[in-house]
Amino acid sequence: MTHDTATLLQDVLARARKAGAESADVLMVESTELGVSWRKGKSEGLNRAESSGIGVRVFIGTRQAIASSTDTSDAALSEMVERAIAMARVAPADPFAGIAEAGMLAKNIPALDLYDAAEPSEDALVARAAQAEAAALAERGITNTEGAEAGYSASAVTLAASNGFTGSYRSGMHSLSVSVLAGEGTRMERDYDYTVRRFAGDMKSPDAVGKKAAARALARLNPRKVSTCQVPLIFDPRVARSLLSSFAGAINGASVARGTSFLKDKMGTELFGKHIRIIDDPYIPRGLGSKPVDAEGVAGKKRAFVENGVLTGWLLDLRSARQLGMESTGHASRGLASAPSPSSTNFYMEAGEASPEALMRDIQSGFYVTEAFGMGVNMVTGDYSQGASGFWIENGTRAYPVSEVTIAGHLLDMFKNLTPANDLVFDYATNAPTLRIDGMTVAGA
Numbered sequence: 001m002t003h004d005t006a007t008l009l010q011d012v013l014a015r016a017r018k019a020g021a022e023s024a025d026v027l028m029v030e031s032t033e034l035g036v037s038w039r040k041g042k043s044e045g046l047n048r049a050e051s052s053g054i055g056v057r058v059f060i061g062t063r064q065a066i067a068s069s070t071d072t073s074d075a076a077l078s079e080m081v082e083r084a085i086a087m088a089r090v091a092p093a094d095p096f097a098g099i100a101e102a103g104m105l106a107k108n109i110p111a112l113d114l115y116d117a118a119e120p121s122e123d124a125l126v127a128r129a130a131q132a133e134a135a136a137l138a139e140r141g142i143t144n145t146e147g148a149e150a151g152y153s154a155s156a157v158t159l160a161a162s163n164g165f166t167g168s169y170r171s172g173m174h175s176l177s178v179s180v181l182a183g184e185g186t187r188m189e190r191d192y193d194y195t196v197r198r199f200a201g202d203m204k205s206p207d208a209v210g211k212k213a214a215a216r217a218l219a220r221l222n223p224r225k226v227s228t229c230q231v232p233l234i235f236d237p238r239v240a241r242s243l244l245s246s247f248a249g250a251i252n253g254a255s256v257a258r259g260t261s262f263l264k265d266k267m268g269t270e271l272f273g274k275h276i277r278i279i280d281d282p283y284i285p286r287g288l289g290s291k292p293v294d295a296e297g298v299a300g301k302k303r304a305f306v307e308n309g310v311l312t313g314w315l316l317d318l319r320s321a322r323q324l325g326m327e328s329t330g331h332a333s334r335g336l337a338s339a340p341s342p343s344s345t346n347f348y349m350e351a352g353e354a355s356p357e358a359l360m361r362d363i364q365s366g367f368y369v370t371e372a373f374g375m376g377v378n379m380v381t382g383d384y385s386q387g388a389s390g391f392w393i394e395n396g397t398r399a400y401p402v403s404e405v406t407i408a409g410h411l412l413d414m415f416k417n418l419t420p421a422n423d424l425v426f427d428y429a430t431n432a433p434t435l436r437i438d439g440m441t442v443a444g445a
Contacts, residue, residue: 005168008072009160012056015081017162021058021088023099025161027295027336028054032154036122038129039147046122055336058084059098063091068336096322097339099296104328105165106299109292113285115154115170116199125150128206132178135210141221142214146179146190165297173288174200178210182217189223189401191216196427198286216370219391223403226392226444232366233407233440234359234393237423239372240349240432246377246384246411247278248344248430251305251313253320253331255379262382262411263311270309271415275352278306280315282330282345289346289429293330296340300330315342348431352420356434359421366393367442369407382411406443413439 009026016024030052037045055068058081065087069080120128129148136142154172159165177194193212195204204212235243255261263271272278281302284290294300296318305313314324317332317340332340360366369390376385385408391398414437421434 005158006160006166008054009158009166012054012077012081013160013162015077016056016058016084019081019085020060021085021162022060023162024056024058025099025159025296026054026056027334028052028158029336030156032119033151034119034122034125034153035149035151036125036129037147037149038126038133039145041130041133043126044147048122053336054080056080056084057339058088060085060088062093062095062097063088064094064097064339065091066337066339094319096319098318098322099161099163100165100298100318100328102163105163105297106167106293109167109169110283112169112283112287112290112292114198114290115172116174118200119154120152120174120200125152128176129178131206132176132210132213133180135207136178136180136214137210139211139214139218141182141218142180143184143188144181146181148176148178148210151175159293159295159297161297163297167293167297169292171291172198174198174203176203176206176209178213180213180217182214183221187222189217189220191220196288198288202286220389220401220403223389223401224392225404226367226402226442228441228443228445229365230439230441232363232393232436232438233442234356234363234366234368235435235437236368236370236390237425237427237432237434239369240435241428241430242372243411243414243435244278244347244349244432245430246379247415248315248347249379250382250411251311251315253314253316253324253342256314257320257323260380262378262380266311267313269311271311271412272306272309272418273416274309276306276309276418276420277304277350278348279304279350280331280344280347284346284426287346287426287429289344291345294328294332294340295334296328296332298328298330298332300345303329315344317342344430346426346429346431348424348426349420349433351422351424351433354419354421356421356423359419359434359436360393360398361396363393363396367391367402367405367407368393368398372407377411384409384411384414404444407440408443409437409440
């Protein structure tokens with residue numbers, strides 16, 4: 001945080017209090033984004049965006065309002081504060097809204113190594129994308145490409161509030177992806193791979209990304225259909241993480257407080273097997289979901305939301321915590337023009353003991369899911385139904401590709417019958433190892 005930024009935010013707080021706010025907070029985000037797209041050996045796009053924005057949230061009693069601006073001139077800041085105050089005076093009362101009490105505030109901002117100051121050049125990003133696509137196209141059987149994209153982003157976030165909190169941190173991200181097609185005519189299959197990391201040196205190489213995308217597309221050629229049945233399912237990690245995302249959504253304090261989560265009455269219930277532990281940790285160095293403090297100035301901590309299979313807590317910001325008669329868990333997230341709401345940070349299921357191969361070994365007939373799609377997860381009821389593709393399992397091994405099927409069950413049953421493998425890798429903000437789930441329905445031909 002520069003002296004100018006700190007002074008600017010304190011000035012906005014002073015304006016808000018002078019205009020009639022009883023309390024207030026102000027958020028400033030400065031960001032840079034750089035991206036390139038590359039297809040069939042040619043550049044298809046290059047973009048760079050730099051932005052700076054500021055948002056103020058004011059409280060008059062239990063009434064709150066938010067206004068934001070990308071203009072930090074004196075006149076624009078005055079107008080932003082006046083607009084927020086005017087809206088707060090007519091906003092409906094919210095007894096659960098308000099900034100943090102002083103005793104809840106984070107005492108320090110830990111250094112988590114989230115920012116790579118070495119911004120790549122446009123040429124470097126083009127080279128990454130071109131190399132990834134070339135590596136994929138070099139694989140025999142790859143016949144077309146949807147292109148490759150490489151990007152870099154960086155941001156500086158500063159929060160100040162009338163309760164005395166001021167904090168700032170920087171973060172950044174490098175990304176690379178490629179998508180290719182195998183086969184000819186109506187028998188073509190598509191797949192992809194990508195890598196995202198805080199630091200460029202931690203990324204997979206462009207060659208590795210391209211070769212992985214090609215291998216995945218080639219493996220999907222000549223898919224078969226299967227008859228409707230009930231069999232064990234193996235979820236590839238990139239699909240398994242979507243199940244964990246559904247669980248994170250179900251324990252979101254805002255949903256629980258509204259009564260729109262199928263887990264709203266399950267606190268203290270054994271939802272998973274006794275060997276299951278699910279963690280949220282905001283302080284993983286270089287973690288893709290890491291942040292040193294939440295959007296309300298409250299410190300988070302590493303905690304288990306499932307311990308020995310038992311649901312132990314909700315993801316809470318201040319408002320949802322007050323609604324539920326609890327304390328914030330430091331999971332508030334916020335945009336410049338929106339009020340805080342809970343969200344996970346580095347959310348993951350701990351690895352099990354068996355390898356993915358061992359999980360499949362006793363399956364005489366089953367389904368290995370590599371892709372799930374559709375909007376078939378009902379967070380109110382817990383019903384689960386998704387379109388899927390992957391590979392049929394015969395005698396403990398993947399036998400042939402399968403497409404155009406639907407997998408269905410209920411999330412409570414899926415959680416209870418879930419076994420994790422030992423291959424947990426932190427490739428995303430939400431991560432899970434390969435998962436085996438027994439007793440699900442595969443709806444096919």
